[in-house]
Amino acid sequence: MRQSSGANSIFLGVKVMDNERKKSWEKRLEGEPDKLAVDFVESLSVDKRLYKYDIVGSIAHSQMLAEQKLITRDEFKQIKDGLVEISQEIAEGRFKFDKTYEDIHMAIEAALIKKIGEAGKKLHTGRSRNDQVATDIRLWMRDEIEILQAKITLLQKGFVKLAGKYAEDVMPGYTHLQRAQPVVIASYLLSFVEQFERDFVRLKNCRRLLDVSPLGSGAVGGSTLPIERKSTAKQLGFADISYNSIDAVSDRDFCAEFIFDCALIATHLSRLAEDWIIYSTNEFGFVEVDESYCTSSSMMPQKRNPDILELIRAKAGGVYGSLMGMLTILKGQPSGYNRDMQEDKIHTFTASDTVRASLDVTYAIVSHTKFNTKKISAGLEEGFLDATALAEYLVGKGVAFREAHGIVGTLVAYCEKANKKLAELGLDEFTQYCASIEADVYESIGAGKVASKYVTEGAAGPKQANEQIAYWNKQLAKR
Ligand code: ARG
Numbered sequence: 001m002r003q004s005s006g007a008n009s010i011f012l013g014v015k016v017m018d019n020e021r022k023k024s025w026e027k028r029l030e031g032e033p034d035k036l037a038v039d040f041v042e043s044l045s046v047d048k049r050l051y052k053y054d055i056v057g058s059i060a061h062s063q064m065l066a067e068q069k070l071i072t073r074d075e076f077k078q079i080k081d082g083l084v085e086i087s088q089e090i091a092e093g094r095f096k097f098d099k100t101y102e103d104i105h106m107a108i109e110a111a112l113i114k115k116i117g118e119a120g121k122k123l124h125t126g127r128s129r130n131d132q133v134a135t136d137i138r139l140w141m142r143d144e145i146e147i148l149q150a151k152i153t154l155l156q157k158g159f160v161k162l163a164g165k166y167a168e169d170v171m172p173g174y175t176h177l178q179r180a181q182p183v184v185i186a187s188y189l190l191s192f193v194e195q196f197e198r199d200f201v202r203l204k205n206c207r208r209l210l211d212v213s214p215l216g217s218g219a220v221g222g223s224t225l226p227i228e229r230k231s232t233a234k235q236l237g238f239a240d241i242s243y244n245s246i247d248a249v250s251d252r253d254f255c256a257e258f259i260f261d262c263a264l265i266a267t268h269l270s271r272l273a274e275d276w277i278i279y280s281t282n283e284f285g286f287v288e289v290d291e292s293y294c295t296s297s298s299m300m301p302q303k304r305n306p307d308i309l310e311l312i313r314a315k316a317g318g319v320y321g322s323l324m325g326m327l328t329i330l331k332g333q334p335s336g337y338n339r340d341m342q343e344d345k346i347h348t349f350t351a352s353d354t355v356r357a358s359l360d361v362t363y364a365i366v367s368h369t370k371f372n373t374k375k376i377s378a379g380l381e382e383g384f385l386d387a388t389a390l391a392e393y394l395v396g397k398g399v400a401f402r403e404a405h406g407i408v409g410t411l412v413a414y415c416e417k418a419n420k421k422l423a424e425l426g427l428d429e430f431t432q433y434c435a436s437i438e439a440d441v442y443e444s445i446g447a448g449k450v451a452s453k454y455v456t457e458g459a460a461g462p463k464q465a466n467e468q469i470a471y472w473n474k475q476l477a478k479r
Helices: 006-011 035-041 044-067 073-091 104-122 129-165 185-210 229-235 245-250 253-279 307-330 339-367 373-378 387-396 401-418 427-433 447-453 462-477
Strands: 170-175 178-184
Touching: 044 073, 044 104, 044 129, 044 229, 044 339, 073 104, 104 129, 129 185, 129 245, 129 253, 129 339, 129 462, 170 185, 170 373, 170 447, 178 185, 178 387, 178 447, 185 253, 185 462, 253 307, 253 339, 307 339, 387 401, 401 427, 447 462
Parallel strands: none
Antiparallel strands: 170 178
């Protein structure tokens, strides 16, 4: 027997004729597998978390085999009981995972055969690991999507609750990170509820597309045995079966799509993180991130660093990596199943785990964050947040908008030189630049006042924010 590993493993291709492989599914291969190859090919360390789904899938498959008289009722019962026992052993940490069994599918099947003998050898009738694994990931993903959706909903509720505290408080709205128009804090917070709502819906769409059972597609061409695919699909709660066996074992679109959905969640989280990192600086001082979500410095005693937010921001990078990894695995793969596909799980799991953790910690941060409304309103009249409103006031006086835009631009330049705010200009100063300006102008300017003057639907004023809060409270309560 050749026990190669390490340096001499380059002789992987050498045939050793007098040796028989021990595993029943490897009888056509000669020679012991190289240890390096065994370690390299295994996915058990990653896919063991699919064990529940693998077992549920196998129970459904064996029940169908019994219905189709491919195995006896008694054999089905032995298989089912054996699988339930294995499931308990794994759950309780009593199961010995042996990497030489490659993956969770082989490890469970081997354990079953060891446990119940002959009947166990019939479990894999009319099935391949190719349709089996495609089924398992779908089952896993259906649950995972529900978990992610629940976390998204919780976070949305956190935002709505926080928004409720700041429905009337005005802050600067930014474009290009320059002061743009006044908005209420609530509207700013609710903008995240909208983003996460789309993530929620995206996951729902992803779930809808993946909801077909590939089981019974075999390795790639189906089976000559009377496998009743609709039976297993129904037992496993799939909406339908897949209708092309080649596609069924080749398809990992849903993994790429799922990871993309995770990537967008991570993107939205990173935007919030970036905002609050900036907003919690001394320079801004808009938000106070609770100290339980800050760290200090090993050297500088005064520091209160937003490391948790920084990590939320950074973790988006890892999720994008998973997305690129997944897409690249799929690119240029020939039709049918290829072992490349085994690498789908590491990216899919990593993306989801990362996003789950980020959603959890973000919810905790959102639930404990305060806005420093005093500091925000103290600086609110800086930066001419009311300039657009003044231009719109002029439109109301019959001035063409492009004209009004120019007049206000000139007024702003004048204010900067005179070190004044627009609302501090006297009527005589206003009329120097535009004769249409009257005393009522003062009702339309001042950043604090402008937000309550917004009339467009979805605007960032207190009226619209309160409407949105009511809408979301009702909507999210249904989930
Ligand atoms: N562990 C494999 C995967 O995750 C299972 C399928 C292996 N099939 C095969 N024919 N080698 O994709």
